[in-house]
Each structure stands twice: as C-alpha cells, then as structure tokens.
Amino acid sequence: MDWNEIFLLEELLYQNPLSDEKDVRDFKMEGQAAVSFPRNRLRMENKLDPKLGQKSNFVYWCPIEFPDNIAITWDFWPIHEPGLCILFFAAKGIRGEDLFDSGLSVRSGVYDQYHHGDIDAFHVSYFRRKEEEERSFHTCNLRKSYGFHLVSQGGDPIPSVADAKGPYRMKLFKWGCDILFTINDLTVWHWIDDGKTFGKPLTGGKIGFRQMAPLIAEYANLTVYSLSKKQSL
Structure with missing residues (x-):
C-alpha cells in the first residue's frame, strides 16, 4: 500500500542538507569514522x-530529541561495498533517559551495545552487503531492541554499487506502533507493533546512522516531519 494512502506529512520539524562540516558540528560519533x-x-x-x-x-x-509520530527522510548513495547501513530511531535509555545521559554505558559502535546494552531502539538495516547470504539475497530488516528481535523484512530494491545510480530517497514513517519503510516510494515493509510480543512500545527519541566496515556511503537532505494518520483507514 502507498504511504500516501495511510499518512500525511505535517510540520517540518528538522531539515539538514548534510552538505558541509557545519551541518554536522553537533552530531555525535560513537566509534571511529572519517567524515x-x-x-x-x-x-x-x-x-x-x-x-x-x-x-x-x-x-x-543526530543530537535532536524527536517526538513520536514522525516521518524521517534522507538521500542515500552507496559508494563502496561490502558492508551495511542502519538507521536507529526512537532511541532512548531503557528507563526513558536521554540517549546521551551520563549514567548510560559508553558506546563505541560495537553492535551488542545497541541491542543488548542499556538503550531501547528500533533499527532498520538496508543495503546489506556484508555476509555472503546478505549479498546473494538482498533484504531490508526491522529489528526492535532491547533484544535482537527481527520483526519485519522486505526486499531491498537498491542494486549493488556497480549499478547503483542514486540518490535513493529513503522514508521511514512511525505513527505510534505503526511503522512503514519505503525506498524511492516503493514500500519495503509495513509493520504494526502490538507493544507486547517484542517489548513495550517505543516512543520519541533520537535517530542515528550506523555503518559496518568497509562500507563507504553518502547521505544528504535529512528531514523530519510531524506525521498524522488518515482517519479513513
């Protein structure tokens, strides 16, 4: 189903072209990377x-604390593979703390710290070209943490680097427990959390980009909109 049949974009909450150093001066890096x-x-x-x-x-x-009921959009270009990309969203401490609260454990990019540490988050993985099975059958996965719960999966339409043109417009919609992910407006998956099977509902929080080495990728035009849902559905 087309996202336009389900959701309405409302107020623009955040806009960042990601075009030079000043655009990311307040971003926080965990691990070591060249920007x-x-x-x-x-x-x-x-x-x-x-x-x-x-x-x-x-x-x-991204340093901003976002409310619930938002749409996150960004442009993506894969430059070098293998590797994979992840967008974390609705990220907070497991007791509702700010993600950067000094009482939380230090994180350094090691994956276990994000799904079995002291934070809660959703994470959508895309352009998965790391392991052999990921390169031979491309999918986009949605996981919910705390824990490593694979809750939804769909085909990844982005070709490998040799054939990728870009930009690919990525859109993530979260309305409460209703989550939908699209690439170039093609719906990859649409999942509704019951708030029980895989833990409590996750609301608000921060967003962040993760990469697995040796992937090189580019990003631009990050936007976050407040979101409403069409009452007719």
Missing part, C-alpha cells in the same frame, strides 16, 4: 581496520 563532504554531501567511512570486526563499525547520532 567528509567531497560531493557536498556527507560521506562516512571507517577509520579502523575491518579485520577488527565490530570494533571497526560506528554510529553517527
């Missing part, structure tokens, strides 16, 4: 040797 803007868009790549495994991965957080 540059060779094409007037945010490029990220690992600094540490991929042979270090999880230690070579990283997360780059």
